[in-house]
Amino acid sequence: MSGPWISVKNTKKAFLGVFLAALAFFQLFPLLWVFNYSLQKTGDLFGPAFFTLPAVPQWNNYVRAFVDGKILQSSINSVIIVVSAVALTTVLAFCIAYACTRMSWKLRKWVLGFVSLGMVIPIHVTLLPNFIWFGLFGLIDTHLSLIIPYVAFQISFSTLVIAAQLQSVPLAMEESAFMDGASYRSILPRIIAPMVSPAIVTAMISTFLSDWNEFIMANTYLASDDKRTLPFSIIRFQGQYASDYAVQFACMVLVAVPALIIFFLFSKWIMAGVSAGAVKG
C-alpha cells in the first residue's frame, strides 16, 4: 500500500544517506589529499591550487621513498620494535589490571591509580635523562632503547581499558576453575583473557597506533642509520632549508597504509571492545 507516509520515510532515508555520505567524504578527504600530493612535483605543492590532479603522476616519488627513504629497512625495524612493544605492553597491562581488580590486597587501588596516571607524563622531559640513564646499561642505539620506553608510556591506557572490562566479569569464573584444580598460570590466559578480549584488542590497537607513528624517542635513542624506524624515512627528505615535500608525502602514505590496514582488519573487534571496556567506567 503506498501513501504519503512511505514517501516521507523514503525522503528521510535519502536525506540521511546523503548526510552520512557527505560526512564520509569529508573524513576520507585527508587521505585522498595526501595521496594526490604525493604524486605531484615538490615545486607544485602548497600553492593556490587546492586539489588539482597532477598532470603527470610522479610515481617516481614512491620509488624514491623506497630507495632513498630506505622504507624496507625502516619497516623491518619498526615491525620488530612495535610488535614487541605491543605484545609486552598488553601482557603487562593485563597482569596489572587483573591483580588490581580481581585480587584482594591493600594497595590495589593505589597501584591502579599510579599506573593510570602515567598517561600525564610529558615525553620530552624524559629524553635527556633517559639518554644518559639508558646509556649506563648500554641500551642506546638498540631496539630495546625504544621498546622499553614505548611499553612504559603505553601501559597506562591499556591497563585502564582492560581493568574497566575486567570488572564486569563475575568472580565465579575463577572460583569454578580453581575447584577443578587449575592454577593462575592456566586460568589467566585460558579463561579470563578471552572474556575480555575486546578490551585487550582495543588496547593493542591504541598502543600500535601510538608506537607506529612515534618519532621523538626514535630520534633521540637511536643513532645508526640502519636502526631507524619508519617515521624517520620522512625526515630523510628534509634539506637544510627547503625539502622534497612530495616525496615526504609519499612516505607519509607508506607509513599510514599499514596502520590503516591494521585498523580495518581489527575494526570489528574494536567496536565490541570499546563498548564492554567503557561500560563500567
Next chain:
Amino acid sequence: MKKFVAALGVAVLLTAGVGAQTKVSLKVGDNLPDRTSGMGLVFDTINSEFKAANPGVDIAVESYPDQPWQEKVKIYVAAKQLPDINKFWSFPGMFMPLIDANLVQALDKPAFDKLGYMPGALESNVYGGKLYGLPLTADGWVIYYNKKLFKDAGVAVPKTYDDLIASVAKFKAKGIIPAVTDGKDAWPLVITWDALTEKVNGDFSRTQAAFDRKAKFTDPDFVKGATLLQGLVKSGFFAEDLMVSDYGASRNLFGQGKAAMYVMGTWEVGLGADKNFSADFLANVDAFKFPTVAGGKGKADDFMAWFGGNIFVNATGKNAATGVKYLEFLAKRWPALAWEKQAGYPAQKVTARPTDTALAKTLLAIGGEAKMTSDGPPSTDRSDAQFKDDIQKAAGELCALIITPEQFCAKIEAAAAKAFARK
C-alpha cells in the same frame, strides 16, 4: 721448535699488520638529512673522496633537521658522546658553550688562510685568538625576484624602500602577491629589521653596541627600522598569510610564480637551478640588492652578510687527528663542489663559470661589489638562545600588528638587558 718460533713470529707479524689496518670510524653529525641533493649531496661526495684517499677510514653520518640536531648535540654533550665531526653554527650563543667546555679542537689558522676564505670568514670562528671551526657558506640578505612578473606588472627593479611600497599596488592590480618570506619562523623578519636599521643608520656596529649596553635598542634608528618593517606588512607588501607561511610554503609560492619577490638569503642561489620549478621560472629568477631608505645613511653596497654555519672537530674524541685531516680535505674541495651543485654560496671565493645561471652571477656580483659587510650575525644570533626566543616572538607580534614599533624595541631592549646580565 724452530718451526714453532718461526710460525709464532709470522703470526705476530701478521697480527701487527692486521692491527695497523684497523679502520678508524669517523662519526659525523649534521643537519642535512637529504643526501640526494644540495649540501647533503656535496658532503656525501666529499666523504666518498676522502674515504678513497684514506682507505683506513670509515665515515658514519647521523643527520637530523635543524632543531632536532641542536637538541641531540646537547644530549650528546651531556652524555659525553659528541660525534667526531659536527656541522654546527658559529654564533657565540651556540658555539661558545662548547668551546668553554673544551669540546672543540683548535685549528691551525695559517694553514687555512691560504684557501681563499672571504674577509671576515675565518675570523667569525675565532674565539680567544684561536680558530675553532671552518665557515662553510657566506650568508647575505637579498631580495629575489621574478623578472617576468615584474614585466607583467610594469615594475622596475626597486632601489629604495619607497619603490617597494609603490610596487604593491601594481602587483595587486595584476593579482600577483608582491613578496613572500618565512614569517612563521620569524627569524627572516628579524634579519629584515637588521637590514632596514642599517640602511637608516649606515652603521653595522650599532647592533653590537646595543648588545654591549653602549647603546639602546629604543634609540631612534632601531625604532625607525621597526617602523619600516611593520610598514611593509601594513602596506600589503607581504602576503596575507605571512605569519603562518613557513619556509617551504613561501619558497614554493615564489617558485610557482605566484609571488614577485622572495626576501631571503644567498643560500638560495640554487633557486636558479631547481628542477622542481618550471623552466619559465628558472629563466626569470634573479636577485637585487636590499634597497636603501630615503634619508638614511646606509648605502646600496652595504651588505648584510655573515658566516653562520660552520664545521668543527670534537677535541675529546679519539679520532680528533683524523678529524682535522678531514677538515683540511673538506676546505680544499668544498667551494668548487658546492658551487658546482649550486648548493649554497661558499665562504671561499669562487669564480663564475660560463654555465652559471643569471641568478648565480648576480649573487656573486652583489657579494663582490659589497663595500661594507656586517660585523657579525643577525640580532637573533648575537646572544643566547633565550634572547633568540624573545626577539623572534617580539618580531612575530610586530608583524602580526599586535604591538607597535616602540613596544617592539622596548621588548628587545629589556631582553638584551636580561641577556647581558646573564653573561
Next chain:
Amino acid sequence: MKRLFNNKPVIAALVLPGILVMVFAMIIPIGFSVYYSLTNWAGIGAFKWVGFDNYVEILTSDSTFWRSLTNVAILIVVTVFLQNPVAFALAALLARIKPRWSRFFRTIYFIPAVLSVVVITALWTNIMNPSFGILNKFLSLFSTDPVTTSWLGKPATALGSVIWIIVWQGFGWALLFFYSGLMTVPAELEEAAKIDGAGWWMTYTRVILPYLFPIISAVVVIDVISSLKQMEIIFLSTGGGPGDLTQFTAVYLYQKAFVASQYGYGNGLSILFVIVAVGLTLVVQRLFRTEGEVA
C-alpha cells in the same frame, strides 16, 4: 578461596614487571626532571642551583603559562560540551541504521584519527590559507568582497581555528566510544520506555544517558588528559602564536626547554604540568564518582 585471591607472590609477579618498566623509563627521568627544575641549566654548559626560583617565576610572573592553562581549559570545555554531544548524536544516528552500513561509515569516520597529525595539520593549514585556502574561497561566494581572513594568523580567530583542528581530529575516537556504549544498552530498556509512551527525547535523556553515565565519565577523563597533552597540532600550525594567544602548556614547556634552551625552567613547567594534570584528573573523577574506577 580467599587465600587464592590474595596470594602475595602471584600478585607481586603480576604487578611488579609492569611497575618496574614504568619506574625505569618514566619515574627515574621525572626524578631527574625535578632535579633539573631546581637549577638554571641551559641544557649545555655549567649550571647553578636556584632552588624554587623557577617555580616562583612561573607561578607569579609567567603570563604565558597561565594563558596556556586557560587555553587548555577552553579546549576541554569545547571538547566536552561541543564535540562530545555531536559525536553522541551521530553515534545515536548510526546505531539506528543497518549494521553493515553503520560499520562502513564508522570506519571511514575514524580515518582522521589514524592519520599522522603532520598530515592533518598540513591539510588544515592549507584549507585555512588566507589567499587561496578553500575555506575563504567558499566564504567568498557569499559576500561581495573576497574573504581573506588569515584564520590561523589573526589574533581574533587563531585560537578557534586551532581548537577546530584538534577537535576535528579527535572526533573519531569520541564517536567510537559513544557508539559502542550505545550498543550495550539493553533493548528492553528502550522498549520499556516506549511502552510508557516516552518520545525519543525523553528516552534519551531519562533512560539512555543515565545508563551510559560510566562511559561518559570515562570519555571526559580522556578528554581532559588529551587536551592537556596537545602539542603537535599547535606546534606545527601556529607555534603558539600570534603572540601567545594559541599557546598550550605542552607546547610551551617544549619551547622553553629545548628551543629557548631554558632547560631548568622548562623542567619546572613540566613538573607543574604533571601536578595540574593529576589534580584535574582527580577532580573530574570525583565529579563523576563511578565505582571501581581509578584512584
